[in-house]
Amino acid sequence: MEFILEVLFELFGEVLLQLAFEFLARFGVPLATAPFRRAAHPLVAGLGYAALGAIAGGLSLWLMPALFIRSHALQVANVLVTPLLCAGVMSALGAWRRRHDRQTVLLDRFAYSFIFAFAMALLRLRFGQ
Numbered sequence: 001m002e003f004i005l006e007v008l009f010e011l012f013g014e015v016l017l018q019l020a021f022e023f024l025a026r027f028g029v030p031l032a033t034a035p036f037r038r039a040a041h042p043l044v045a046g047l048g049y050a051a052l053g054a055i056a057g058g059l060s061l062w063l064m065p066a067l068f069i070r071s072h073a074l075q076v077a078n079v080l081v082t083p084l085l086c087a088g089v090m091s092a093l094g095a096w097r098r099r100h101d102r103q104t105v106l107l108d109r110f111a112y113s114f115i116f117a118f119a120m121a122l123l124r125l126r127f128g129q
Contacts, residue, residue, distance in 0.1 A: 014068050014078055014124075016060075016119050018086045020057040025049075025116060026090065049112050053119030060124060061122045067128040079125050083117035 039050070069075045087110045094108025106112045 012080050014121070015085050017060055017064070017068070017083055018120055019089060021069065021120060022086055022090055023062060023115060025052055026093075026105060041094065042072060045106050045112065046115050049107065049116045050119040053116035054123050057115070057120035057123030058127075059126055060120065065129050067076060075125055075128075079118065079121045082121050083114050084118040087111075087114035 067075060069078055090108060090113035091110040094104050097104050097108060107116060
């Protein structure tokens, strides 16, 4: 039982960390890029969000170099599970914003949010302690 609680706590910590960085990107990027608005090609936007995710992963490692999850097998699984969870949360937020006629950004879509979180998780797996 204690092992299950520890695994859930570790996974929850990774999800919360990635969601925090996605929310920062979601609300900070539009403010920073407002003067440069124009429609981006989906491939360029995807590469941009991958780069932002990698930067967020690097910043998160600078702030917290230790990974929450200790088991290597669970760390590898986390590279897919956490981005899926984060992308689900962000796309649900985007759907809510669209229903209420609020402005959305590409990070409010599942694919772009997944790309961001996947890049962040992959970088954390590769360089985390």
